[in-house]
Amino acid sequence: MPVQIGSKAHDFSNPTGLLSDCHRRIEMFMQALEGVAKTMDSPPSEEIRHSLDKALRYFREAAPKHTADEEQSLFPRLRTLESPELSAALEKLEELELDHRWSEPLHLRIEHLGQEYLSKGRLSEARVADFRDAVARLSAMYLRHIALEDKVLFPAAAKALSERDKQVIAEEMAKRRAVPLDSRV
Secondary structure, eight states, X not given: OOOOOSSSOOOTTSHHHHHHHHHHHHHHHHHHHHHHHXXXXXXXXXXXXXXXXXXXXXXXXXXXXXXXXXXXXXXXXXXXXXXXXXXXHHTTHHHHHHHHHHHHHHHHHHHHHHHHHHHHSOOOHHHHHHHHHHHHHHHHHHHHXXXXXXXXXXXXXXXXXXXXXXXXXXXXXXXXXXXXXXXXX
């Protein structure tokens, strides 16, 4: 079943638009984690439990597919292109890949602490502080990272990629999600 993100979702015919739509989900789930972090001094309500569980699941299951879309499908193709409009964006690819590596331990830490909070119903003061710090650091990285991709990389890529490249990227994205090519993600 297609999942629409916000009021205007893209489909696989526009892979960079679809990647940008994924950013809206990342922002939404980061906001959920920030909200949970503010309430962790108390046992979680059902609403907090639900919000935290959904956010942890998203970052555990869906976000790695988004990273693979970029690192395995989009970035390698962009590196083969020579385009004046793309040159500034290409200079940022290594930084973006480093962000992906840098964020992995934070995601693992948030997952671990979030699961502990869900199972025990509380965390020590130190572990609450650790969760809040990890969420704040991850949120700050995503704010910068997403802005760079949405404002610089994706628009340049959309112009520079051939229709065939876009089609192949779309096919790879659909395959990662085990969905038909004509669906929205």
